[in-house]
Amino acid sequence: MSTTRTPGALHPLLLLVALTASAAALVACSPSSPSYSRDVQPILAKHCYECHAPGKPGTEASGFDMTSYQGLMKGGKFGALIKPGDAFTSALNMLVEGRADPKIRMPHGKEKMSDGDVEILKVWVNEGAKDN
Numbered sequence: 001m002s003t004t005r006t007p008g009a010l011h012p013l014l015l016l017v018a019l020t021a022s023a024a025a026l027v028a029c030s031p032s033s034p035s036y037s038r039d040v041q042p043i044l045a046k047h048c049y050e051c052h053a054p055g056k057p058g059t060e061a062s063g064f065d066m067t068s069y070q071g072l073m074k075g076g077k078f079g080a081l082i083k084p085g086d087a088f089t090s091a092l093n094m095l096v097e098g099r100a101d102p103k104i105r106m107p108h109g110k111e112k113m114s115d116g117d118v119e120i121l122k123v124w125v126n127e128g129a130k131d132n
């Protein structure tokens with residue numbers, strides 16, 4: 001009987017290992033602190049600027065010009081579309097995540113953005129939508 005361990009002695013350790021592993025996985029999945037100039041602006045340039053720049057259809061229809069940080073934060077003719085710190089209630093995030101009517105998903109009538117790009121926009125807004 002000398003090799004038999006009492007289950008009670010082993011379990012807390014196993015649990016600790018499991019928790020540490022899942023915490024590490026969570027950290028690995030979410031991009032750490034995206035920056036506006038390095039991460040966010042290139043995504044918007046690729047997917048949105050063709051319509052949301054001065055004189056383009058998205059800006060003409062909604063007043064939303066995303067080509068500058070100031071324009072992005074100002075929003076459209078109905079007001080702000082980004083609520084710093086709260087991607088869940090930000091209209092921009094709702095649209096790109098497909099949480100609004102599918103007819104007005106952005107980018108409008110185009111292939112949807114990658115999950116990674118959508119996630120970067122979400123983390124950036126949740127961290128305060130800073131001009132960083």
Ligand code: HEC
Pocket residue numbers: 044047048049050051052057058059061062064075076077078079081091092095096103104106107108109110113
């Ligand atoms: C092919 C053109 C096109 C592209 C690309 C596009 N949009 Fe739009 N967007 C529009 C149009 C047009 C509107 C006006 C509302 C409508 O007609 O659905 C609009 C409206 C919006 C609105 C709502 C503005 C308001 O005040 O209600 C948001 C937010 C938005 N777009 C975000 C984006 C984002 C973010 C991207 C890039 C991921 C993007 N759009 C790409 C054409 C486009």
